[in-house]
Amino acid sequence: MKCCDTVTHPHANLPQIMLEVSIPIEAEMAMSYGNKDIRLNQRGERILDAIVAKSSLVLRTVGGERAGEVAAGRFLDNDDVTTQSIIATAAKRTLDAARGRRVLAIQDTTEVNFSGRAAKRTGLGPAGDGVSPGFFCHPLLLVDIAHEAVLGLAAADIWTRPQAPAGNRKKQPIDAKESGRWLATTQACRTVAEVAAKVVTVADREADIYEHFATCPDGVEMIVRARHDRATVTGTPLFTAPETFDLMTVTSVHVPPRGPGDNGRVAEVSIRAGHVEIVCPGHLRAHVTARGWPTTVTLGLVEIAEVAAPKGVAPLCWRLLTTLPVTTLAEANEVARLYRLRWRIEQLFRTFKSDGLDFEATQVTDARRLFKLAALGLVAASRIMQLVDARDGGPRPATDVIDASQIIAVADISAGLEGKTARQKNPHPIGSLAWLSWVTARLGGWNCYYKPPGPKTMADGWKRLAERLQGYHLAMSTKHV
Numbered sequence: 010m011k012c013c014d015t016v017t018h019p020h021a022n023l024p025q026i027m028l029e030v031s032i033p034i035e036a037e038m039a040m041s042y043g044n045k046d047i048r049l050n051q052r053g054e055r056i057l058d059a060i061v062a063k064s065s066l067v068l069r070t071v072g073g074e075r076a077g078e079v080a081a082g083r084f085l086d087n088d089d090v091t092t093q094s095i096i097a098t099a100a101k102r103t104l105d106a107a108r109g110r111r112v113l114a115i116q117d118t119t120e121v122n123f124s125g126r127a128a129k130r131t132g133l134g135p136a137g138d139g140v141s142p143g144f145f146c147h148p149l150l151l152v153d154i155a156h157e158a159v160l161g162l163a164a165a166d167i168w169t170r171p172q173a174p175a176g177n178r179k180k181q182p183i184d185a186k187e188s189g190r191w192l193a194t195t196q197a198c199r200t201v202a203e204v205a206a207k208v209v210t211v212a213d214r215e216a217d218i219y220e221h222f223a224t225c226p227d228g229v230e231m232i233v234r235a236r237h238d239r240a241t242v243t244g245t246p247l248f249t250a251p252e253t254f255d256l257m258t259v260t261s262v263h264v265p266p267r268g269p270g271d272n273g274r275v276a277e278v279s280i281r282a283g284h285v286e287i288v289c290p291g292h293l294r295a296h297v298t299a300r301g302w303p304t305t306v307t308l309g310l311v312e313i314a315e316v317a318a319p320k321g322v323a324p325l326c327w328r329l330l331t332t333l334p335v336t337t338l339a340e341a342n343e344v345a346r347l348y349r350l351r352w353r354i355e356q357l358f359r360t361f362k363s364d365g366l367d368f369e370a371t372q373v374t375d376a377r378r379l380f381k382l383a384a385l386g387l388v389a390a391s392r393i394m395q396l397v398d399a400r401d402g403g404p405r406p407a408t409d410v411i412d413a414s415q416i417i418a419v420a421d422i423s424a425g426l427e428g429k430t431a432r433q434k435n436p437h438p439i440g441s442l443a444w445l446s447w448v449t450a451r452l453g454g455w456n457c458y459y460k461p462p463g464p465k466t467m468a469d470g471w472k473r474l475a476e477r478l479q480g481y482h483l484a485m486s487t488k489h490v
């Protein structure tokens with residue numbers, strides 16, 4: 010039995026896909042942590058602030074004193090607080106930030122594995138190793154295409170696997186498979202498309218699913234790295250098709266380090282692009298036809314392939330399937346640039362886990378509370394990324410992260426942090442996210458010199474900012490008594 014809430018995605022062109030703890034962004038955006046309970050909402054905001062400030066998801070650390078730990082535990086236990094409402098609250102702010110912008114909607118899955126920390130965990134199925142208890146998170150992260158900056162979390166699925174084997178997955182329809190999350194999340198991008206100027210969803214090779222391409226909604230573009238050497242209508246296999254494309258250019262790219270002792274390298278790559286018409290696999294044809302989906306799909310294909318890799322090194326090769334135009338070198342380069350931005354969701358996962366909030370260290374044991382805590386953790390991780398992004402400037406408003414009612418208080422705090430020299434002045438416009446990032450960094454110990462502040466400095470500063478804001482509002486309330 011799966012220990013989780015279940016939500017059906019009601020998409021017109023997609024079967025009713027059942028995804029555990031699925032958070033469609035088209036849900037009521039006005040909902041909050043505890044529906045209309047103001048105290049619950051305030052407590053949720055305080056807990057989220059504390060998670061960011063202390064870079065931890067351990068309730069004892071988040072709560073500070075015993076009373077705070079108990080309050081955090083009660084918040085997670087409250088039946089009015091759901092994983093859906095936590096994500097939907099964050100999604101509302103993210104959609105506001107995406108309004109009128111060209112955005113990248115990046116989706117991917119991360120595993121939470123409690124190997125070595127399995128004691129007393131309840132309600133969880135097996136993690137990826139099939140043995141240790143764990144669960145999975147599949148967020149949708151929005152990034153501003155022009156500035157490559159994180160806008161926030163727009164949706165997330167959180168689920169655990171059943172103990173019993175899934176059976177022959179190949180014969181199951183997509184709505185019965187765990188992989189249906191890719192389709193459902195892409196369908197959820199429809200709501201982003203209603204407010205954004207443009208939406209491009211990006212995913213790695215696991216999203217190379219025929220039904221995924223066949224059901225891409227109108228108004229949403231797609232980039233997926235190819236995994237399968239698919240059949241095409243011409244009879245030429247997909248991976249061979251670029252040999253028939255014109256060579257656009259040969260250029261140098263930097264290959265980042267892949268592990269300890271690897272300094273990275275420079276690779277010479279060729280870029281080719283053209284169009285292919287992929288064919289529905291035979292074992293899916295009856296299912297696809299019954300749903301009224303097309304049995305062939307025409308897509309752009311961009312291949313970036315290393316010309317001559319060093320001996321013993323696997324050559325670099327990206328094959329990117331896309332609905333975007335790829336007729337010119339500039340268009341092919343843009344597809345490659347957008348795909349490279351997929352690393353931002355890897356940053357989210359690292360901030361959520363080992364390099365930041367260290368979710369696996371939490372002492373929460375039961376699945377229901379763990380899922381709520383994971384939702385808070387994903388939101389907190391995206392907030393930390395926003396603060397780091399904004400440190401060098403940018404057009405985003407501070408309301409991407411804080412409420413407008415806090416702006417005046419932060420302005421007073423900022424004035425007290427400025428020094429006498431130009432380097433010690435907040436150079437950013439009041440009310441901008443960069444301005445808020447500067448205040449946070451200063452409170453975290455940054456002295457305006459040397460290297461830019463990182464996630465730890467931002468987390469420390471956020472803690473102090475939260476404390477000062479609390480003191481500020483207390484002082485203002487007593488002033489008028």
